[in-house]
Amino acid sequence: MMSTANLEKRVEALEREVRSLKRLVKKSKSDQKPWWERLAGTFKDDPVFDEIVEAGRKYRKSRRPPSSRSGE
DSSP, rough: OOOOHHHHHHHHHHHHHHHHHHHHHHHHHHOOOOOOHHTTTTEEETTHHHHHHHHHHHHHHHSOOOOOOOOO
């Protein structure tokens, strides 16, 4: 069985590590822009991304119910 003194040392070490990790997380969050700001513009002028967008548009259009208007 672990002695009380040994257990206290281990708890203190864990508490120090948690404080250190919390500081890292806080610093990391404050240094970063929101995910959507980091992503915005990354696919500009990318022909593959343009193909993906077009394929998505065609798929969504194919899933719509038939239109009562002709030519659409």
